[in-house]
Amino acid sequence: MFRKNGAEALVDTLIEWGVDHVYGMPGDSINTVIEAFRQKKDKIKFIQVRHEEAGALAAASYAKLTGRLGVCLAVAGPGAIHLLNGLYDAKLDHAPVLAITGQVITDLLGLDYFQEVNVSRLFDDVAVYNQMIVSPGQIPSVVNQAIRTAYARKGVAVLTIPGDVPDIELDRKTRYTYAKVDSGNLEPRTEDMDAACEVLSKEGKKVILAGKGARGAREELLAFAERLGAPIVVTLPGKGVVPDKHPYCLGGLGLIGTRAAYDAMQEADTLFMVGTSYPFTGFLPEKAMTIQLDTEPCQIGKRYPVDIGLIGEAKHTLARLTERIPYQENREFLARCKEKMDKWWGKMEEQEKIESSLIMPQYVARTLEEVAEENAVLSCDVGNVTVWMARHFRVTNQSFITSSWLATLGCGLPGAIAAQIAYPERQVFAICGDGGFGMTMNDFVTAIKYKLPIITVVFNNHKIAMIKFEQEAMGNIEYATNLVNPNFAAYAEACGTVGFRVEKREELLPVLQKAVAARRPCIVDVLVEADEAPMPPKITFGQAAGFTKHMIKEFVEEGRFTLPPILRV
Structure with a gap:
């Protein structure tokens, strides 16, 4: 009776998880796996890329866009090494990705054989799950665990498979496990919700900072902002969570952000962060009551002091908060922010x-x-x-x-x-x-x-x-x-x-x-014009001083010791 080999078990498990395509390049240590993809090409497509880095970046992008698992495949040694940059992109942007790499055959492991690289050590920092498969009987259960972990921890799972393992048939007693990951709505603790509602119910200058964790919650976010009378600032990964020209949107923050967003943050006495662990804390308020909403407890207060942490999904939690807080009648701060943003758009249109x-x-x-x-x-x-x-x-x-x-x-x-x-x-x-x-x-x-x-x-x-x-x-x-x-x-x-x-x-x-x-x-x-500078929304003294220093150096090197009028004091 025909029994499937390790490669076929691998591909069948991917299909069971709903994976419909994989990015990679064929090669000797994964040729049996490639053959299994060929046999199942009506159910799962192999996308041949020209460089494994592009395959890993594509897998990461696919996961960011869809929330579904991105998968990439590479040969042992150089192919596996090429994946690293794209996998780190997935890790840092919290995208679920599975990377499968070849390895030298098991009898040659540890002998410094051709293309042998310590792949497990190579991927140790980038991966939330990192496992070498040394028996075909491991494949169904280990692949399930790798994918489940990638989804649950929103990160990179790596499976390394020596070249002989995919050829070996599975034993009839092979362990099969659950090819599914379960999820549900996270609910903030009652006392945290009560504390947040108490703060949000008070008058003051409130600003919302929305990241990619607010995606899929546009209606709830806008209803929440309307209730609070609060402008919305977006992070770069959060661009598009609300329309850029919405009257409550102040655009991005930081060096690529807007002046209206910068000024709003400087004035805010209450900051509500949703779905973001914003790293450039110098652009956040120096002193503000801060509430942070995230699905990951480890993100709360990770980079910026937080007074109240809410562990929950953005869509559901924002809706509950909106129901509980009173409508803020005072819209003066919101109106001033909108006026500044209108001026900013006018400035952008002049530049265009x-x-x-x-x-x-x-x-x-x-x-x-x-x-x-x-x-x-x-x-x-x-x-x-x-x-x-x-x-x-x-x-x-x-x-x-x-x-x-x-x-x-x-x-x-x-x-x-x-x-x-x-x-x-x-x-x-x-x-x-x-x-x-x-x-x-x-x-x-x-x-x-x-x-x-x-x-x-x-x-x-x-x-x-x-x-x-x-x-x-x-x-x-x-x-x-x-x-x-x-x-x-x-x-x-x-x-x-x-x-x-x-x-x-x-x-x-x-x-x-x-x-x-x-x-x-x-x-x-x-x-395009090469000398058009991407100026930050607010130029610091250090930046201005640095640019002046640069210009002086240029004039001295050119032998122009008389400063131009713009630099004369």
């Missing part, structure tokens, strides 16, 4: 209209709004492009993802690939700087191979521009930030698809419309 010999990056972000559909997915890379999109693209119902905590360059394209696989009927944009796109552009052909009609927009300034401005803010002269780029539009055409190069402002909108209409993978290569 600036004429230049090259295209202003703010204008690119704003023009994308005109072609992006209501349910589009925006996979944004890291760098100056993050600033332009955070400030100038007004999200309504679009999904916005990026590498939030790791902030790794190169995440934009893999994220778009994952988004188009997750939502084949939705419009998907990869929005990249030239530095970030250059890191993973080889996987543009993956989109072509699988006929994924993603629109890749490259902000091309031939520079790692954010690092340039960081150097200058430190008082240093720009160094090693210039890039030599190909013509990205010509690259798209060389790959066998459509590419557009945009050099003039008036060309941008018609080209984006053509790209959207093409319904095939394409690249829009936009030449």
